[in-house]
Amino acid sequence: MMALEGLRVLDLTRVLAGPYATMILADLGADVVKIELPGVGDDSRGFGPYTNGESAYFMSLNRNKRSMTLNLKSPRGKQIFRELVPLFDVLVENYRPGTLDKLGLGYEVLHDLNPRLIYAASSGFGRTGPYSRRPAYDAVVQAMGGLMSITGQENGEPTRVGTSIGDITAGLFTVIGILSALRVRESTGQGQVVDVAMLDCQVAILENAIARYAVTEEIPRPQGNRHPSIVPFEPFDTQDGQLMVAAGNDGLWVRLCNALGRSDLATNPRFETNPLRNTHYSELRPILAEIFRNNTTAVWQTLLENAGIPVSPINNVAQVMQHPQVLAREMLVRLAHPVAGEMTVPGIPVKLSDTPGALRMPAPTLGQHTEALLGELLGYTPDQVAEFYAEDAL
Amino acid sequence: MMALEGLRVLDLTRVLAGPYATMILADLGADVVKIELPGVGDDSRGFGPYTNGESAYFMSLNRNKRSMTLNLKSPRGKQIFRELVPLFDVLVENYRPGTLDKLGLGYEVLHDLNPRLIYAASSGFGRTGPYSRRPAYDAVVQAMGGLMSITGQENGEPTRVGTSIGDITAGLFTVIGILSALRVRESTGQGQVVDVAMLDCQVAILENAIARYAVTEEIPRPQGNRHPSIVPFEPFDTQDGQLMVAAGNDGLWVRLCNALGRSDLATNPRFETNPLRNTHYSELRPILAEIFRNNTTAVWQTLLENAGIPVSPINNVAQVMQHPQVLAREMLVRLAHPVAGEMTVPGIPVKLSDTPGALRMPAPTLGQHTEALLGELLGYTPDQVAEFYAEDAL
Numbered sequence: 001m002m003a004l005e006g007l008r009v010l011d012l013t014r015v016l017a018g019p020y021a022t023m024i025l026a027d028l029g030a031d032v033v034k035i036e037l038p039g040v041g042d043d044s045r046g047f048g049p050y051t052n053g054e055s056a057y058f059m060s061l062n063r064n065k066r067s068m069t070l071n072l073k074s075p076r077g078k079q080i081f082r083e084l085v086p087l088f089d090v091l092v093e094n095y096r097p098g099t100l101d102k103l104g105l106g107y108e109v110l111h112d113l114n115p116r117l118i119y120a121a122s123s124g125f126g127r128t129g130p131y132s133r134r135p136a137y138d139a140v141v142q143a144m145g146g147l148m149s150i151t152g153q154e155n156g157e158p159t160r161v162g163t164s165i166g167d168i169t170a171g172l173f174t175v176i177g178i179l180s181a182l183r184v185r186e187s188t189g190q191g192q193v194v195d196v197a198m199l200d201c202q203v204a205i206l207e208n209a210i211a212r213y214a215v216t217e218e219i220p221r222p223q224g225n226r227h228p229s230i231v232p233f234e235p236f237d238t239q240d241g242q243l244m245v246a247a248g249n250d251g252l253w254v255r256l257c258n259a260l261g262r263s264d265l266a267t268n269p270r271f272e273t274n275p276l277r278n279t280h281y282s283e284l285r286p287i288l289a290e291i292f293r294n295n296t297t298a299v300w301q302t303l304l305e306n307a308g309i310p311v312s313p314i315n316n317v318a319q320v321m322q323h324p325q326v327l328a329r330e331m332l333v334r335l336a337h338p339v340a341g342e343m344t345v346p347g348i349p350v351k352l353s354d355t356p357g358a359l360r361m362p363a364p365t366l367g368q369h370t371e372a373l374l375g376e377l378l379g380y381t382p383d384q385v386a387e388f389y390a391e392d393a394l
Numbered sequence: 395m396m397a398l399e400g401l402r403v404l405d406l407t408r409v410l411a412g413p414y415a416t417m418i419l420a421d422l423g424a425d426v427v428k429i430e431l432p433g434v435g436d437d438s439r440g441f442g443p444y445t446n447g448e449s450a451y452f453m454s455l456n457r458n459k460r461s462m463t464l465n466l467k468s469p470r471g472k473q474i475f476r477e478l479v480p481l482f483d484v485l486v487e488n489y490r491p492g493t494l495d496k497l498g499l500g501y502e503v504l505h506d507l508n509p510r511l512i513y514a515a516s517s518g519f520g521r522t523g524p525y526s527r528r529p530a531y532d533a534v535v536q537a538m539g540g541l542m543s544i545t546g547q548e549n550g551e552p553t554r555v556g557t558s559i560g561d562i563t564a565g566l567f568t569v570i571g572i573l574s575a576l577r578v579r580e581s582t583g584q585g586q587v588v589d590v591a592m593l594d595c596q597v598a599i600l601e602n603a604i605a606r607y608a609v610t611e612e613i614p615r616p617q618g619n620r621h622p623s624i625v626p627f628e629p630f631d632t633q634d635g636q637l638m639v640a641a642g643n644d645g646l647w648v649r650l651c652n653a654l655g656r657s658d659l660a661t662n663p664r665f666e667t668n669p670l671r672n673t674h675y676s677e678l679r680p681i682l683a684e685i686f687r688n689n690t691t692a693v694w695q696t697l698l699e700n701a702g703i704p705v706s707p708i709n710n711v712a713q714v715m716q717h718p719q720v721l722a723r724e725m726l727v728r729l730a731h732p733v734a735g736e737m738t739v740p741g742i743p744v745k746l747s748d749t750p751g752a753l754r755m756p757a758p759t760l761g762q763h764t765e766a767l768l769g770e771l772l773g774y775t776p777d778q779v780a781e782f783y784a785e786d787a788l
Contacts, residue, residue, distance in 0.1 A: 003574035020601070028574050047602075048623070049609045060605035124704075126745065129722030135642075135704045139619070139627065143638035144706035146714035148619075150556030151545070158629075158636070158708045160619045161555050162544030168599050172566040177744040179573035180397035180422050184749050186580065193747035200743035203714060203725040205562050207414070207740065208441075210726070211454035213711045214738040215443045220711050225533070225542075225554045229442070233533065235552075242552070244537035248529075310518075310529045312538035314552045317607045317614050320540035320597060328523030331597040332604070344608040346601065349594035350571040351520065353587035355578050 002029025003355040010088040017122045018094030019061040020171030026064035027348045027357040038069040041366040051340040059363040067364035076393035086114045094122040117191040118181045122174045126197030141166035145202025152222030169201040231277035236292035246310040259307035337362040396423025397749040404482040411516045412488030413455040414565030420458035421742045421751040432463040435760040445734040453757040461758035470787035480508045488516040511585040512575045516568045520591030535560035539596025546616030563595040625671035630686035640704040653701035731756040
């Protein structure tokens with residue numbers, strides 16, 4: 001049994017924030033039916049790179065889902081959609097607010113069709129407020145929400161996070177909203193709207209930067225890779241790369257000095273406590289930098305790991321994919337795609353001891369399950385399905 | 395009614411990943427009882443800046459929770475803890491794996507005391523694998539998990555994300571695990587272990603970088619602020635700052651040119667399609683850069699927003715805190731703290747239409763609710779509580 005087994009999700013999402021949310025639901029066992037535009041599908045099917053014509057981007061986000069095409073602008077497409085809605089627990093969409101209303105398929109209509117339906121909408125700015133109807137992209141939201149302003153090298157340019165963290169955090173909060181609303185439904189029998197905005201999520205993940213500014217009125221700047229108040233807690237260049245060294249307290253500092261063969265530093269009264277190491281940072285940093293330059297990343301890593309110091313090389317993606325802990329945790333999974341062949345995708349970070357999630361199937365080709373789903377869910381015959389295709393409803 | 399009302403959470407977490415998870419649960423209505431070390435409390439009570447001696451960091455992450463002190467190393471402390479466990483639905487901890495086992499309070503013991511208990515553990519590397527027992531910090535996990543290697547200016551240094559995204563994503567996935575496990579318990583009556591590792595979460599949020607590398611074998615590098623394949627989709631310097639401009643498709647490109655008063659660019663055959671704009675990027679970029687330098691961020695922002703182009707200044711935290719959409723969405727909330735006074739904290743990004751979350755109370759002072767909770771939950775009298783204090787159990 002999987003945790004979300006039996007949960008039926010009608011998935012109208014595209015690109016990233018929405019598909020990330022429904023991927024998590026699917027990974028934990030939900031039955032996710034992805035509705036796609038006939039002929040085109042999820043926009044991300046058009047994002048490279050490709051393997052045998054299939055988008056790697058799309059495949060990594062849409063495993064464990066089934067795909068059916070449906071033209072929501074055609075009368076027949078709308079009719080089929082209305083027939084589907086009562087069969088599902090959750091609908092997820094990440095259109096700009098108002099898009100489904102224009103199609104006559106807004107929340108009120110859907111709620112009338114299925115009062116138990118949880119309607120989850122993930123958008124750039126949310127369903128309310130002056131920016132609600134505006135278009136957004138991850139880069140715009142990262143710029144607007146402050147995250148870029150605190151990311152970057154010290155005194156350097158504001159920097160966009162290299163993964164689409166605006167979309168991803170919206171996806172995560174959307175899942176939390178859906179699961180919370182499901183809990184409510186257990187007692188009330190009623191669905192509701194889950195409204196998650198990428199911009200709101202950016203504010204939520206600023207966490208202490210907001211409290212810090214509110215208290216000090218100092219505007220937080222790009223912080224670089226050095227901890228603002230702990231020393232040493234930063235990367236050092238080695239003979240062949242960089243090593244992140246995080247001596248988070250005075251005990252670790254002593255252990256670090258001993259492991260580096262420099263117990264004299266540990267007993268040097270100028271470096272004895274973290275406040276002192278902060279004060280004498282410009283003296284201490286070059287001493288440590290010189291030591292680390294004398295050997296390779298791998299040598300220092302082994303030495304310091306064995307001494308119990310939290311350290312890590314700054315791994316690139318290739319190195320991450322060979323990391324023993326990542327592999328031991330099954331955080332990389334190979335799936336066999338019918339067109340693309342063998343494909344590596346991230347595993348499931350929510351590890352449940354008794355009802356673990358599973359990667360059951362690769363991402364679907366466009367409309368791969370249209371006929372099967374229309375038969376299974378609504379009892380339509382292959383002849384009827386052929387008619388719907390002829391009507392451009394599928 | 396709030397979505398998670400009635401859910402009782404025993405919170406052993408400290409610093410960030412765990413407290414972030416229990417904050418979300420508390421914001422959505424759960425009754426979170428934070429267990430803290432007598433005299434010291436959550437380590438983050440010691441993180442500055444302070445207001446009237448109260449840590450802003452701690453206050454921003456622990457609103458909506460009640461605090462009781464408990465010394466888990468004393469026999470009486472252990473006894474009280476064992477009496478508490480049967481009263482709770484969820485226990486959350488973010489110790490290094492093995493820490494509670496050493497205290498004789500590992501999962502097996504707790505499961506025997508309360509088979510319905512969901513035991514959620516968030517740690518650096520998870521409860522399994524060769525790195526399981528190692529210490530971790532956000533910076534180490536960002537370095538190890540690949541995120542730093544894809545964040546930074548083009549051809550620049552790998553860069554740490556300016557918020558502790560390693561902790562925060564672990565907190566979010568932990569909440570998802572807890573809510574999923576609660577759904578299982580509805581049918582089985584049994585709790586289970588939710589095991590979330592910061593490193594796993596880093597891999598999970600790399601999303602398409604993994605698929606991209608798996609397909610192309612090109613190692614992803616720091617991407618800078620420019621979109622890897624869409625033009626223009628990057629910040630431009632203005633007279634007084636920077637504006638992020640995201641013309642995500644050819645239609646937006648035409649609108650952008652017209653809004654800039656340069657419809658000639660839209661019809662220039664060298665720039666007509668996105669592939670062409672990529673090819674002629676080194677010609678196009680200076681033309682656009684020159685245009686944007688001619689006016690202020692605010693002027694361009696208004697002009698381009700009115701033309702429907704996704705744009706944003708790169709806001710700093712002070713600007714975010716005045717942003718009309720952020721305010722309209724109640725993403726900044728003022729709480730009155732009994733010691734610190736008025737305090738601004740981030741709002742709740744999960745907006746539920748029928749059972750919204752709420753900021754009900756400020757972060758607790760250390761042990762603020764010890765006596766009240768021991769009375770309410772276990773029926774201990776003030777005299778008994780005084781005895782427990784005398785025994786150093788509280």
